[in-house]
Amino acid sequence: MNKDLLSGAALLAVAGTYYTWSTQIADSTLSDEIGADGLPKVLSVLLAILAACLIGRALLAVRLHAVAATTGKADEEEEDENAPLPRALGFLLFGAAYVFLLPFVGYIVATALLIGGIALYEGAQRRSWIVPAAAIGGAVFYWAIFVKLLGVNQPMGSIFQGLF
Amino acid sequence: MATFWDIIHLLTETPIFFVAIIGLTWGIMGGALPGISASITMALVLPFTYAMDPAQAIALLACVYIGAEYGGSIPAILIRTPGTNSSAATVIDGYELNRQGRAGEALGISLMSGVVGSLFGLAMLILLTEPLSWLALAFTPASYFGLGILGLSVIASMSGGSLIKGLCAATVGLMISTVGTDPISGVTRFTFDIPDLIGGIEPVLVMVGLFALTELMSQSGSVGPAKLNASIRIKLPSWSMMNRLKRSQFIGCILGLFEGLTPGGGGSIAAFMSYNEARRWSKTPHLFGKGSEEGVAAPEAANNTVASTAMIPLLSFGIPSSNSTAVLLGGLLMHGLIPGPRLFEQSAQVIDSIYVGSFIAIIAQIGVGIIILPACIWLVNRPRHYRAGFIFALILSGIYTLNNSLFDLGIALGLGVVGYLMRLARFPVLPMILGVVLGHMVESSYRRSLVLSGGDLRVFLEDPIAVALLSLALVFIIFSLAREIRDARKAKLKEAHS
Structure with a gap:
């Protein structure tokens, strides 16, 4: 599976989990208009949008790669220098x-x-x-x-x- | 201001020379140990100053601060572990130069850029304390918000070719910064009843996890680094090299001066921004991230400038702009010295001692660096199987020192896994670090501004400093995006031709 697709899915899961947790933040009488859960909710939505973009881009790349493979123009995978x-x-x-x-x-x-x-x-x-x-x-x-x-x-x- | 004879008296009649050297050496050692920040290094020496003469005691603390800010760059270059938060930007090109077998050169550039930054900062401290100190008082929560956004604006150019991935990493970094106690209401967030999380996740844990542990994990089983350093000698930059670096050092000095005056950043924002600006104005921007000398010079000049200029609001008004200056404030109060304009009149010898001691420490930094740095290079050139264990043990010991917490060790190890996975998936780590460092400042200042203005968003447009900073951030983002698009087009054209 494409690395970007996989990481996009993982980030989507992170965004969902983080949003669920942010709904459980306690309310306080000292709180301002935005509240303690304001930024976390915004961030989880932002991450979900970015993850969706990443997934979309990865799917497009997979499709282009498949077309390139049929025409013999597919790029070779970059060598990974990291330890397994x-x-x-x-x-x-x-x-x-x-x-x-x-x-x-x-x-x-x-x-x-x-x-x-x-x-x-x-x-x-x-x-x-x-x-x-x-x-x-x-x-x-x-x-x-x-x-x-x-x-x-x-x-x-x-x-x-x-x-x- | 001190006369020539006052300085001669200080040098001949007091032990200021030895105080400066001891403070500098202690500071470099503390700064070079991961987890031991500049403020901890200063706090460790604080009890010893109790019995000292006040002037010598404060000079000692100032010299420790200078040494620690410089010392942070040593592990950043040699083992990809920033010794202090502000040396995180030095990792990018410093470690890359080390990988190319040019550790001596990278350490030499960092040393001399640190000296340039410190001397500039000291000159500003001596000459401009009074005229510049107003800026520290002019900062409102809205200005801090502007400063935080300005810091975050460099994300666009630190995304390593993929803006979406950079923004994802920055968002996750901001998410990490929300863990702990809410800055306005005091409600705990994402702590899961774990007491160790109430204070939040320290940025240094994220840096160590994402930089150092990831690097150790990635290198596991390999024969060695890309290229071992053939020589352990320090290579100080030549005149022609210093001439090439002057632009990036100047950028670092100016941004360091600005940040030293503004409470909150502790050198990190100045270091990242100067790296970004040095790349923008460089004749060889393509070398940044691949072992650019300017990429080491700019952040080092910036964070060393901050070490001196951060003393301006402290000495003028008693406003500590970072944890380190808060320790220095503690030292002043411990000796019955009240910061403010009267300090300059009533305790002139203390001020003179800070100036003279700092000057000696900055100049001595070159000698001390030349003596200790070859030993550091020799150590990191030992066979990999021993070196990895020693570095791992050093990192874990340093992290434990932060809060005497095993939980912190677990967090850093977990972030090591995250960093490794990010590396596999080619996500940049720097935006995430920026998010963690700046998240708290951005959120708390934004919400404080709205509380003060009764929810009126115009507060950000009515504060001139906020307007200036936000406009600057907008300009940076537009320029960065334009460059990213241009580079992507160039790469596509190149691909099409080949």
Whole structure:
């Protein structure tokens, strides 16, 4: 399916959902003429119109492409330099795991696991001593910057709080 | 104003030189860390100033501010993560130059344009504080609305060839800006009873998600960036290059001066608008977005100018035009100094210290930059499998620092997915960022204006500043659309010939 057609449909869904939510915004006696739901409603209608334009344009392009294909003038698809979706989402899963683990294992352990995990995911040699060294060194370095130097609190980890 | 001997006294009898260098270095470091904004960097140093002499303390804070505004460009160029909101526009061409193996050149241009902008801003601060300060007081809600629309008017030229997609992205950005508490009635919108959403979604989360996380996800599994930087040396622009950049730097300085005086934008509007105007007036507009030196020079000159000119309404009337100047105001009040015309008479040494300290910091910026930037380039040239993890950890640590919230991390990761999908579908991300940054200002000022005028729309036509800004916005939109149509026609003609 054409990417523009798909994204137009997705945006139409976003506009619909956003409009539904904006009808649920509570009324207030302090409100002005426009109200808290005024702009959200305008934006959802605007997005719906733009999404419809995008879909219309995509359908027109599909039709023109089909005509061009029969006459042998179809353009080739542009090469996509981005990582495939599963690979990219896999990368992001490390971040999700970090968010999940941070309150339990604390900043240093979670950061070391993140750096080490990503290094292996991105192709570092599994038996190399550099991976654990970089992971631990990196975590301690960031801890020194954020916690010690800048005085920013990072989670200590419920596991360690129980131990000490 | 300080005499020559006052300045000599300051330099020889007080530790202003060391204060300026320490403040600058601290500021660059804070600004370069994603999530640590200029205001947070200043707030972190604020308690240490308590025991200091007032003049030195305020000079230290001013130098931190200058350093942080510059520091934001370093991660913007090297890892596609704006260190501060105002360095978001630097990402566009700065990171592209880095991808081409020209990181040293991009950092050199950003450094020197920052110095030019800061010196211009300081000159304005010293010479024109009194005559320009009226503008800060003349701003009404209608003027702010005009300013917001002027900022949004650049969307047309930042849509990357598809105006519909750009407008879709901007609308979604405006939608994101409506999350949180309604600016007029105080009613919560789209918060779903989640306390972390009551204050809204911070623009920096959107920037980090759409720029940095998207880039990391897109590069996952690849062998490396387009081209590694062969040299880690900083390449300061030559005279001929500075001559080529003077037009874009001038545009940045003028827009930075204007925005510094107007509360609210914090450098972001000036940076985006100067990028847009630099492209309009450039002899090589086709290079913008593909690694244009002018595309780095204009926003950097603009946001560094703002760092100095934002002090004009603060020192004259005590009006903080951004979070950073609010921290500076806190510093002044902590030391018993009341901003206003009497500050210039009664605490002249404080004012002199700000001027002299800022000047030292701006000049020292070149030396400090030359020392620390090669190390930054070296770091981002490490093998990809290690570099990706380090950057990811740095970004997540920085985001957590904002509000000590795991929820913020989740938002940024979610926006990373959105950015990745936008990239796959070839949607531009800059209009979305502009929508998020300006949405609140546009909505609240529009509604406040109508409340004040009793619902009469003529309020926007009766305010001269609003009229000027809205007219300018209209002109920008017409010019941008005309250019888009012309470029599209040219592309079609080229296609037909080939």
